[in-house]
Amino acid sequence: MTTWILFTVLHTVSIGFALLTLWRLYRYIRRYRFDESKYTLLFGFVHLKWIALSYFALTGFWVLVSFLVLTVQ
C-alpha cells in the first residue's frame, strides 16, 4: 500500500514538474526566438520542439512502465 501511495505522489509531482518545465520553456522561446539552421540545432537536425514532445511523451510512458514494474513484481 505504501508503495502505491509513493507511486501516486511521485508521478503526480513528476507530471506536474514536466508541465511546469514545458510551460517555462515555451514562454521563453515564444518571447525570444532565433532562425535555426543545421549549424545551430543539436546534431544539426534535432528541433527543440521534438525534444519537448519526447519529454512529455516519455514522462507519460515512464508512468506506465513503472506501473508495469510494480504490478509484475
Place this chain on the structure above:
Amino acid sequence: MDEGLINNINRNFKGQQPNETVHSFCRKHWVVLVPYFMGLILMVGIIVISLFSPYLNYLKDFITAPIYNLLISIGIIGITYFHHYFFLRIFDYYLQTFIITNYRVVQLNQTLYFHDSRDSIDLQEIQDLEFNQDGIFKTIFNYGELTITISSGDAPKTFHHLPHPEYHFRKINKTKREYITVRRLQKGLPEEEVTV
C-alpha cells in the same frame, strides 16, 4: 511604429538593444551532452533488465518483501529523477547561446530554473582574438575554445566547446571591422583598414 525598435515579437534574446541585430549565433558543441547520453543509455539498460531479467525473481528469494519493495521504489525514484534531469540539461543546452551581434559578443548562460546570466563584450573593446583547437577529438568533431582579450585590461574571456571556432573567429573579426568602419563614418573620419 518605428521598425528599428525591438519589441517582444522580434527580440532574439533577453537584453537585446534597440537596433541591435544578430549576425550569428550558436550553441555549445554536442560533445558537452555526451555524459548525459551515456547516463540515458545506462538508465534504459536498467529499465530493460528490471523488466525482463529473471534475476529479479531470484533476488526475491534472498530478501524480504518490504526490502524488495523498497529497492524497487528507490529504483523508480532514481530513474524519474534522472529522466527530468536529462531533459532539463538538454533544454538548458538550447538556452545557452553564444551570439555575435553588430555591437557585441554575448554569451547567454540561462537555465530554465534558478540561473540567468549574460556575459557580453563590446566589439570595440576586443583587443585580441584567439581560437584554439587542440587534440584529436576537437579536430575530428570540429570544436574548440575562443579567447577574447579585452582592451580594458580585464582577464581574457574564453568561450569553451564552441563549434566551428574558426568560423566564429573570422565572423567576429569581420563584424568588428564593419563596426569600426561605421563608427568612423558616423564621426566623420575617413574609412580605414582595421585588423584585429
